[in-house]
Amino acid sequence: MGKLPAWADVILIPLISLLLAAGLSALVILAIGESPVEAVKLMVSGALGSSYGWGYTLYYATNFMFTGLAVAVAFHARIFNIGGEGQAILGGLGVALVCLYVPWPHWSLALIFAILGGAVFGALWAAIPAYLQARRGSHIVITTIMFNFIAAGLLIYLLNELLKPLGQMEPASASFPEGAHLPSLGDLLGMFGIDMFGRTPANISLLIAIIACFGVWVLIWRTRLGYEIRAFGHSESAAKYAGIDPINTTMIAMLISGGLAGLMAINNVMGEAERLVLNATEGAGFIGIAVALMGRNHPFGVFLAAILFGFLYQGGAELALWTSIPREMIVVIQALVIMFTGALDDMVRAPLIKLFDVFRSPARDQVPAE
């Protein structure tokens, strides 16, 4: 059995997995008596057919870029950070504290400190599971799941008891002051005389997310730390032998991962809601898992997969609006993508390897005789 060429590994396998997931989803849509073709048409026109649709698609995509990067960085160290949800909740708390209690003169200043606040709170929330994994060998999947629930409880408590303004019934913080208002993509393009995206929530955080994608690429493939993280992920014993400290590497990889998940809050809390509400993350932390798997843990792949999922989210909302297909259909698609790209990878890969073996010219691959 040979190996797959790189292009097949990076492009073909995710594509086949995606097609399988799409095919099964189409079957589900058929089974509930709707037309899959109509559904796809609606999704495409709703999510990509107008600048309004694009605005929402890019807004969702921004969330998923941050959480996808978070999962991807941890995956490189062979850590499964399932706690993106909790880290994003805490990131929201950090951003909200920064925006609420400081009278910012200009949004750019507010943004810098909100980035710090979100990243630090997200990283801190990842720190304890990371520490327990590194020092006590506690399974990080278990601890991060538990920390998701603890974060949700903490947020409910803080919103109800401390952050809620007097006399308000809804468990939400006060609205952020004007100085913390981020310009939307529509505003930014408006400065150049381009009228796009209208009043959609896509905002300047998208640019931060793209910078973060680039930053993660530099970190993972162009720095010593990234090398250490990847080496640790490939083989812990070899990394140890090469003088890489497993405790530090686990801690740092998880801190970066948690920080990226926390960064999501500048998009959904600061950019969209402009106050801290319950369930602001809307499961984006979990979608990060699908995005990272789909994007093969590469920042550019994460970028593309995030846009794909942004499209699915916006398209799914349109579906729920115009057909009897409920919004939860997106959760099904998400589940199938995770299943095929993550867990059933071998099911796609093994036949493909055989196929390539058949078509490969035998002479080229033969090991020269000694």
Next chain:
Amino acid sequence: MDFLTLFQVGDGAIRLAIPLLLACLAGLFSERAGIFDIGLEGKMLAAAFFSAAISAHFAFNPMGGYIEAEVCDARNVCTMQEQPVHYIAPVWIGLMAGIAASLVLSLIHGLASITFRGNQLISGVAINFLAAGLTVVIAQSWFAQGGRTPSLSGRDDAGRTLEGGRFESIDWPGAFTRIREMRDASPGMQFYSELVSGHTILVYLALFTVPLSWWVLYRTRFGLRLRAVGENPAAVDTAGISVVGLRYAAVGICGVLCGIAGAYLSTAVQAGFTKDMTANRGFIALAALIFAKWRPWYALGACLLFGLFFAIENRFPDIRVPALGIIAFLLVSSALMMVYALRNLKIDVIVLGTLSAIFVAIALGIGVSVESITQSVKLPTQLIQSLPYILTVIAVAGFVGKAIPPRAGGEPYVKER
């Protein structure tokens, strides 16, 4: 607090513990065989939906149709009414459907993690999402009630009383059922009426599953092999026993138990399915499993303990503790952490030091916000709800009795050639 209140809380604890217990034992079989399963939640949810949906179908459309029969009420007034004819109670068909749904998801998990040697955690995550999405999509398509099933108790559209759509509680002989009778009874009788009697058949079944699991795991050849395959699959393989077969068997048992747990939620506790009705019970069961160190009797203890937390929280939403107690607790635990940290690595000092600082800050915050330090403050309900999660983190941290998982857990077995 009188005995009756105590027994009522105990009764609530049992009711809340049962789905946890079934799911926990399900996870126990799976993980003892070396297959991590974080898809318990999804399997329960799928089972909850299908058991409620199928049960509703047969409750609304009896297999034997309707016959005219004379029905007499408590005052002996008899009228002719249409009566449904069920050859078998709809809820039992529902239970079977729930188990089947859960088994299908188990099979997918087995396929991904045993046959295709994929990542078991990722497969579990996918199964949770699959169940969360599909149940609502199908519920909407079948019943068009916003992702729920019709109520299994009450009447149908023609005004006929629904029968057999739920598991009803069984009253033991001589047990009191009215609260007034119970209040005047002796503590022994209160115990019998409140705690022993008055549960559905699934509760007794679930409690019986504990000794059964223990017996299967520790007293049968199958159990020994199952445990061995989770510790050292290569050795089992060398002995000529199929690793794949054993693991599929374990995953199948897990599916059956999760199915019962889900059916219990929608047809015994509630009268129908609602969106996301499992409410993280699958994950709490996972927590209980770790807390129980992967042992059946401990699992019963852990689930009852977690059930008790929820029962207390339901019954007494307003628990007050002296502020001094909380402050002392926070200060002492931060001091303990610092003592541990200072005797170890620099990283311990950084992490635990930060944590201690946060604890001290919270303690100071409480100290400043109360008028006098002896005043009692209300414990947040969220804190009590989060206790199972916090306790689990402490348990896996291994500071108090380390929980060691099966050694080959989570790793696909590759046969040597």
